[in-house]
Structures are given as structure tokens and as C-alpha cells.
Amino acid sequence: MPRFVQIAIVCLLVVGSTVAPxxxxxxxMATTTSTDNTGLLDVLAPAFKKDTGIELRWVAVGTGKAxxxxxxxxxxxxxxxxxxxxxxxxxxxxxxDRRPVMTNDxxxxxxxxxxxxxxxxxxxxxLKAIAxxxxxxxxxxxxxxxxxxxxxxWRMADMAVPDKAPWYVQTGQGMIKTILVAEERGGYALxxxxxxxxxxxxRRAGSHVLKVLVEGDPNMLNHYSVIxxxxxxxxxxxxxxxVRFADWVTSAAVQELIGSFKLLGKPLFVPAxx
Numbered sequence: 001m002p003r004f005v006q007i008a009i010v011c012l013l014v015v016g017s018t019v020a021p022x023x024x025x026x027x028x029m030a031t032t033t034s035t036d037n038t039g040l041l042d043v044l045a046p047a048f049k050k051d052t053g054i055e056l057r058w059v060a061v062g063t064g065k066a067x068x069x070x071x072x073x074x075x076x077x078x079x080x081x082x083x084x085x086x087x088x089x090x091x092x093x094x095x096x097d098r099r100p101v102m103t104n105d106x107x108x109x110x111x112x113x114x115x116x117x118x119x120x121x122x123x124x125x126x127l128k129a130i131a132x133x134x135x136x137x138x139x140x141x142x143x144x145x146x147x148x149x150x151x152x153x154w155r156m157a158d159m160a161v162p163d164k165a166p167w168y169v170q171t172g173q174g175m176i177k178t179i180l181v182a183e184e185r186g187g188y189a190l191x192x193x194x195x196x197x198x199x200x201x202x203r204r205a206g207s208h209v210l211k212v213l214v215e216g217d218p219n220m221l222n223h224y225s226v227i228x229x230x231x232x233x234x235x236x237x238x239x240x241x242x243v244r245f246a247d248w249v250t251s252a253a254v255q256e257l258i259g260s261f262k263l264l265g266k267p268l269f270v271p272a273x274x
Contacts, residue, residue: 026055027241030069031079032145033174035224036060038194038268040261047257048248054241060174062144070094070227073234077242078227079249081192082145086225094234095227097243099250102224102258102269106149107196108214109179110135110188118188119213124157126214131159134167136187140178141170149222150190156219183210192222194268201264223272226250249273 035041036058045056059069063082067089069075078095080086089095108126110118116133118126130137140147141163154161162168169185171178175195182189183203189210191199196212203209214220226249228242248254250273259271 025238025241026057027077027238027245028075029056029058029077029079029245030066030075031058031060032063032066032081032224033060033176034081034146034192034195035079037174037176038198038261038263040194040258040268043257043261044249044254047254048245052244052248054244056245062140062142062147062174064143064148067094070229073229073237076229076238077245078229079224080145080227081222081224082148083223083225085145085148086227089227093232094230096230097246098225098227099246100223100272100274101226101249102255103272104193104222104269105215106146106190106220106222107193107212108188108190109182109196109210110213111186111208112211114213116188121214123153123214123217123220127153127157128159130188131162131165134165136167136169136182136185137162138169138171138178138182138185138187138189140175141172144175145222146175146190146192149220153190153219179210183208188213197263197266197268224269 041058048056063080063085066078066080067085070078071094086098090098108118108123116130116135118129121129139150151161171181175191176199179189179191179199200209226246228239228246229237231237231239255271255273258269261268
């Protein structure tokens with residue numbers, strides 16, 4: 001093959017690998033299971049398409065996996081809820097312009113009989129009571145935002161994570177499935193309130209339904225943020241559409257839409273964009 005033809009082919013390959021996505025291409029988002037399980041994204045996606053003409057597609061995984069997808073250049077934007085992990089993601093240069101979007105809170109749920117006597121305690125003391133009683137505690141165990149919050153609560157309680165204890169169950173699955181395992185085992189679990197409301201709405205009847213036992217602890221706030229993947233690290237991402245989504249989801253009108261999103265008359269999220 002002539003030398004000039006080889007050079008031309010190499011140039012075409014290089015340009016093709018860094019070219020920006022075509023206008024109108026969907027924005028691909030990695031997000032946490034709670035935004036998906038609650039049905040919020042089923043409301044936001046068509047509204048985003050109506051307002052911008054851009055289709056929103058998403059994959060719902062734990063925040064740890066979502067951030068890894070950002071590092072691997074598999075998605076354009078992240079909608080996640082693990083502040084410390086998000087900060088590390090930004091420091092490493094993988095993300096840009098992290099913006100707060102909304103909050104809710106975490107709660108500890110368990111059987112109505114509450115065999116560990118966790119009800120009404122602060123989160124750390126509740127976990128200690130559960131551990132001392134040897135009561136079943138079901139963890140996501142997947143480095144999701146919820147799992148990372150749980151790990152921080154064990155540390156705040158001055159306890160090592162009891163991952164070798166027979167009563168500590170790790171599912172490696174999403175929030176709804178983890179709650180169902182806790183229900184089946186008559187155990188406790190940490191969950192975001194929005195997903196719990198979704199669970200309770202689907203399981204209205206029966207005394208077996210897990211109850212909120214621990215809530216209101218300031219350390220249990222749950223912050224959601226949007227982060228665009230850095231196009232300098234990932235030249236193929238649809239950065240323009242990612243920024244468009246970040247601008248849109250933090251706009252006054254969409255913040256109002258998020259605040260009005262309810263299930264069984266209960267708001268699931270509180271707008272937090274400044």
C-alpha cells in the first residue's frame with residue numbers, strides 16, 4: 001500500500017475516533033436505581049424530549065457503577081447520590097460542573113415488632129442495637145450511594161462493618177430487591193425514602209410490610225447531583241446534550257416539576273438546585 005494512502009487512513013481513523021456526536025443524538029445517562037424505581041425518570045424523560053427535542057436514555061445502577069461507567073466513557077451524564085465518591089470522580093478529572101438537583105432522606109426500615117428496639121433512635125445507635133441483638137440486617141453491598149451511606153453510618157457508630165456476621169446479609173442488588181429480601185427475612189435495611197414509598201405503595205396490605213423505624217437523623221440526608229462527563233477525557237461523549245440536560249433539570253420549571261412529583265399524595269424529592 002502506498003505511503004500516502006496509509007497516512008490518509010490513519011488520519012481518518014483518528015478524526016473518526018474524536019468526532020463529536022451528531023446533533024439530535026440521544027443523551028445517555030447513568031443513574032441510581034432510586035430515580036428509576038420511583039418513576040421520576042418516566043416523568044422527566046418525556047418532558048425533556050418535549051422541551052429540547054433530545055431523547056433521554058438511561059441505565060439504572062448503583063452510584064459506584066454509574067461513576068465507573070463515566071470513567072469508561074460509556075455515558076454522557078450522571079445523576080447520582082454519593083457526594084464523597086462524586087468529589088473523587090471530579091478530582092480525577094472525569095466529570096465537570098457537578099450541580100445539586102434534589103434531596104430526600106434515608107430511613108432504616110424493619111419489622112413492626114422491632115426485635116432490636118431500633119425505633120426512634122439515631123441511626124448509629126439503631127445500628128448498634130441491631131448488631132447487639134444479632135437481628136438480620138440486609139445491605140445492598142454494591143457500593144451504591146445507599147450502600148456508601150450505610151458504610152458511613154457504621155463508621156459513625158464506631159463499629160466495623162459486620163460483613164462476616166451471620167446476621168448481616170449482602171444482596172449485591174438494587175434497592176427494591178434488597179427491601180424484599182429484608183421483608184422475607186424479617187430483617188432491617190437502609191433505604192432512601194422515595195424507594196420505600198414506592199415499595200409501601202405496592203405492598204399496602206398485610207402486617208409483613210416493613211415499617212419506617214429510624215428517620216429524621218441529620219446524617220441521613222440524601223443529596224442527588226448531576227455531573228457531565230468530561231469531554232477531554234472522553235472525546236466521544238455527547239457533551240452538548242449532557243450540559244443541556246444539566247441546565248434543564250436544574251431550571252426553575254423542572255425543579256417545580258420534581259417538587260410536585262408525588263406517590264400516594266406524598267412528595268418523594270425536595271428540589272435543591274440553587
